[in-house]
Amino acid sequence: MSMGDMNHSYPNVSGVPVWSANGKADSTKHAADFLSHCENAHENVPQLVVKCNTSPCRIELESIRVSGISVGSHPDEDSICSDSGFGGSPASLLLRKLSNASSSGLSPASSFEEYEDDRGFPDEVPRGVTWKKPGSTGTLPPLSVPPKKPQPWVQVVGHAGSFHAGDYGMLLKRYTEGEQQCLQRLMEDSLRPFVPGYHGVVQRAEQDYNMMDDLLTHFNSPAIMDCKIGTRTYLEEELTKARERPQPRQDMYEKMVDVDPEAPTTEEQALQAVLKTRYMQWRETLSSTTTLGFRIEGIKKADGVCNTNFKRTKSREAVKQALQDYVDCNALIVKGYLRRLKELRLVLETSDFFRTHEVVGSSLLFVHDSTGKTGVWMIDFGKTVPLPPPLTLDHRTPWEEGNREDGYLWGLDNLIDILTDILPYQT
Ligand SMILES: O=P(O)(O)O[C@H]1[C@H](O)[C@@H](OP(=O)(O)O)[C@H](OP(=O)(O)O)[C@@H](OP(=O)(O)O)[C@H]1O
């Protein structure tokens, strides 16, 4: 399907039926699956209404409680490395600009590889949710499936205020077109099991969001680590722009002197500002990005303790120590991560998407919990850009300006090496 064909289609929200603006179901299979769950009627249940008599299609939660979970209110900004709390459901999601009309292009629950996925579609929709068919006045019987146990969402690092934890295992991230394009393409790529399932664009309070799977949903009190992969954290095009139209940044100067007051040059000190690319390069060499091709951005342990103070974690030994601490000397966890990372590497080496994109600033999100469950996913495609054909990357060749290489696979090789190194020390 071409991008142009995707206009006026609507996202599949966890496999619930999707309806086009003309009121026809876009995915008969999902609709049939959904209807087969609609058995026992319950009274006084929240109303989840799909309204499609006008375009764009709107989904509204018309009650404020779903099985004890508050769905009406929501904190607007989730602080980094803190639980979002629940009640994060948008009271009204305006579904538009849909990603992909075909159900095949939408997310399966298959991004969870390490363990049995008991979620499936459409079990995410809580008991008692009632659907109105577009254009009809009646309501479908409510679902008989029990609601999923609410898990607070936690953001480890990244931009504050960019995310909203939604219900039904969904996460909303502030919309950028570039990231949307990547997530859409990834849903069609062999990398699909290694990225959060993507469900299209929703609007909330006039802000667009990319809606994706919350990767923490299946874990209990998870430990989470965000590792930024690659030897370069800015795009080649950012370098070009910085040369053509330099825009010194005061905020980045301040972040720099906070870590090392000696870091700015005399000129930068006079200006009290630094270029973004200069700041990014400084961060790369201060940490392990340049020398190992990845760096730890943040870790949240199962006990809730969060550490984002890894800016100077550079040597192989220091990184190893931090990883060892993260896995709490648990060999089972290390083995789970290693298995997943090796699978990912194999898939990356043959992925069409990966070969044809410069992948910069993207992270691997590691998650495990006390049951021994582990998972690793690629996240953050805000600075992943398609290459001009016929250019392709091997992601291991060292970067030289113009070759667009990002060192992603070289970084992954090193990460796998270091994790393998710590295995004998685990119990
Ligand atoms: O981690 P610190 O040292 O705070 O620096 C941040 C990260 O590099 C961000 O990357 P990421 O999003 O991968 O975490 C980057 O966002 P971009 O990805 O937009 O480049 C920020 O740029 P600004 O958003 O321009 O401030 C930059 O200030």
Ligand SMILES: Nc1ncnc2c1ncn2[C@@H]1O[C@H](COP(=O)(O)OP(=O)(O)O)[C@@H](O)[C@H]1O
């Ligand atoms: N799909 C997801 N599921 C669970 N947590 C996520 C997901 N995507 C991002 N996060 C959390 O948000 C943080 C920042 O994500 P990221 O996409 O890198 O944001 P930014 O573009 O602002 O840097 C991650 O470190 C992780 O804690």
